[in-house]
Amino acid sequence: MSDAAIAASVVPLPIEEVAEKLAVPAKAVYRYGPHKAKLGLDFVSTLAPTGKLVLVTAINPTPAGEGKTTTTIGLGDALSRLGTKVAVCLREPSLGPVFGAKGGATGGGRAQIIPMQDINLHFTGDLHAITAAHNLLSALIDNHIHWGNALDLDARRISWRRVMDLNDRALRQVTIGLGGPPNGFPREDGFDITVASEVMAILCLADSLQDLEARLSRMVIGQTRGRRMVTAEELGGIGSMVALLRDAFQPNLVQTMEGTPALVHGGPFANIAHGCNSVMATRSALALADVVVTEAGFGADLGAEKFLDIKCRQAGLAPSAAVVVATVRALKMHGGVAVKSLGIPDVAAVKLGCANLKRHVENLSKFGLPVVVALNHFTSDTDEEVAAVAAELSPLGVSVHVCRHWAKGGTGAEDLARAVLEAIEKPSDFRFLYPDALPLAEKIETVAREIYRAERVDFSTAAAAKLKEFEAAGFAHLPVCMAKTQYSFSANPLARNAPSGHVLPVREVRLSAGAGFVVALAGDIMTMPGLPSAPAAHEIFVMPDGFIAGLS
């Protein structure tokens, strides 16, 4: 059965009933049809977070899959079954992967958020609003140059690209303004996917409409010919951007297949941005529920580090525990097994691959977080393999919990849920990896050393100079946002498991002044994916009764 068909097998609760579970007053529920809603800004602005926050993260991803989103949903449903007042906080999907290779972002099996078709397609329009706001600024930039360029913008140094919420490689690098004077001045440009927009990062980090406006105003869009940084505010359209984003800024409420409230809001790229759902949603959930389960992008080296050092730092959040998701199959891959041999029991490879898992667990303890391991179960896993994982983790004082939420829903994750409930009662000692005051280069070096286990960082001359420039311009206090391959602790995507002693090359750094971080690029980072030769777009269709088939 397809995910879409499984999702369609349950009758969703009216969204008002889901809201009631969180005691959201009816007038704060801004409905989008019977099963989706936004929570009114008037209401959420009054909320103060009091609940406990649980982060779901993972080992370095492999083609074997790990199931971070399904674990987040399954854990939420299991906590709900155990009587906890819980909400899950997830990112919203982008149309790029939906029509490309990766698929949607609503979980799978019996661990899904619904209505899955709506969420995976336009949902409540947040990504479209971000696209429009971002590209309005782009149009204002070229319009400014066209009508006299009073700011003396250097067309060669405009860093603000355009965006599109699709996978479209042909738009990565373009020339615009061709065709003569009526069409403006020709210049080089390019499109990123919308989730890579700084507007998306800002929407996810702002904690009020005023903060949203202030952050948008601070964005640096390029330089003058005299090399002065030009901010978005100088283009004069921030009010219009806020107007376009006003509704999108309100958290979305949906539900899991088992009726657990899910706040699904925002979804910034996990490489050049911080990769987690919005602060507005997380803060709202922490006010409305006793326990909030959320996830971060990629593996813990990237996703969890950014969640903790960027999002939690900016939003004043202190998580109570972390769950690291692994699978026997993925550990085998870290242990050297090829995809085609994953079905063959191999305890030795599992033990070897546990080095990846153990390092993530150790890293998370550096943030002072209690850690629990979720072993997402596949039918091909043997008892010996599962026991090997538990045995490997035992010396770290970390328990391993086999999860079957994909097949069974919340009931399959109750063991994990009980462990999490125990973990969040432990005394918390949450701390950031580095202080605000550390120079930018040293922040990067700290992450490389403590999390990636690199021997050193190799800054390009340009990157080193730019970091000095950013510090001189008043951005020394910002956290760093590492853009590195998700597949390895190192910058080499082929170096699985637990490499150490490597050199982290930082070739380029970028300032996201509105989002409030400095991006360090360690390797080639793609901000506009392409479609595969057989894209998912070829398989999706609408049935005569209106049911959308082919989404996963």
Add this chain to the structure above:
Amino acid sequence: MSDAAIAASVVPLPIEEVAEKLAVPAKAVYRYGPHKAKLGLDFVSTLAPTGKLVLVTAINPTPAGEGKTTTTIGLGDALSRLGTKVAVCLREPSLGPVFGAKGGATGGGRAQIIPMQDINLHFTGDLHAITAAHNLLSALIDNHIHWGNALDLDARRISWRRVMDLNDRALRQVTIGLGGPPNGFPREDGFDITVASEVMAILCLADSLQDLEARLSRMVIGQTRGRRMVTAEELGGIGSMVALLRDAFQPNLVQTMEGTPALVHGGPFANIAHGCNSVMATRSALALADVVVTEAGFGADLGAEKFLDIKCRQAGLAPSAAVVVATVRALKMHGGVAVKSLGIPDVAAVKLGCANLKRHVENLSKFGLPVVVALNHFTSDTDEEVAAVAAELSPLGVSVHVCRHWAKGGTGAEDLARAVLEAIEKPSDFRFLYPDALPLAEKIETVAREIYRAERVDFSTAAAAKLKEFEAAGFAHLPVCMAKTQYSFSANPLARNAPSGHVLPVREVRLSAGAGFVVALAGDIMTMPGLPSAPAAHEIFVMPDGFIAGLS
């Protein structure tokens, strides 16, 4: 007081109450917040049109303004006040003009549809859905070429451009696919504004989800190197496009400031497309109300002709009457008065300018429609000027009705409403201007001769050859969609009033095989507007309470 402030002065009815006025069952009302809804496709698919359709059109627009949308709304409110079960059908706004010079499309003064901010910004996401569906096809085209180009598409002959729902001149002409093999093959491309997309025209002409899919499949996106026309279907993503458009295909329900139901759905360009709201909305309204008031784009020479010859032909609709909107000020401009002198009474100029109005009235009678003239009142109009208009129209047997809905709402258009109620009871003799069977060139010549009063049509060699090509390819039966300046009966925008004996140059023709018409371009037609030096985007902002100010 601004339009936004006037609109905010009334408390809107809950959208459920508006739906009740049309006896729409609650389960067919798919709410987007408290004051917007979509009508479920399941429900509207069952409806059969029975009401009477009234078209509001206008003289050729001038900078003096005429007020077609406000008249449509005011007439709806007036009919409602007189006890008629009425609905208005309007087009939805595009973000381009909202942030550019023209502003929104929700009327003005006391004749507005609400919530005006929502409708003028994202509304229910229809335009975003069209943008996504259109650009997904674009991405699939370049992806197809990238992965081997099995169809042997000629990259120089791809007519399917990309779209963006903004005014952005820099995107009119671009080169894409730059940067080497990973980014595809470089080629020339360009962006149109979303409302110019054939997908928009199709969404507005399709009468079922199946028809929508069939029309999308038929669209011609370019040619092979062997000059074979390639259809969208061959790219393999039609199902995904329909999935993206499924919700957008459902008509939107809002209300006027006086609580009259308004179906606001679709908004194709009025030059390269037919310029009226969706068939789904109009048919639904005609089933749910006794009288439906709708408008067409530009003046009657373009908007009404296309409404009648394209939309009514394709949808099997027969309007019962037409209202031609004029103002004393605009008639003065047609009579030769400059903008700066419009405040000076000038009965002679008004009489002279009535030639424009009279010709539109005569033209509409060629379609067999009873005609009523609405004279949209400005405080500077003198009684003598108003009397002159009535006197000029009297020989045609057409009554002139002064309207004050902008200042007074529905009560200001009751006189017009009574005249319309009389007109729609007259025996109807509706007919198209030309039969399907007429060759394409002769259809163009018929419109030029009968409506524009041109002496002849001057086809370029290329245009004449393409018309033959389209006919040979099986498109001879299609109606023609004239793309001509809106400011004149001729192709010269400076030739106001009632020019005749002119030559209509048709330089280029294009096939919209999915929409189902052949576009004839008479003059330079802009499909991607630019922003002015002081765009509206500079004046829009969000107040601390969330109110969006600066929209008009």
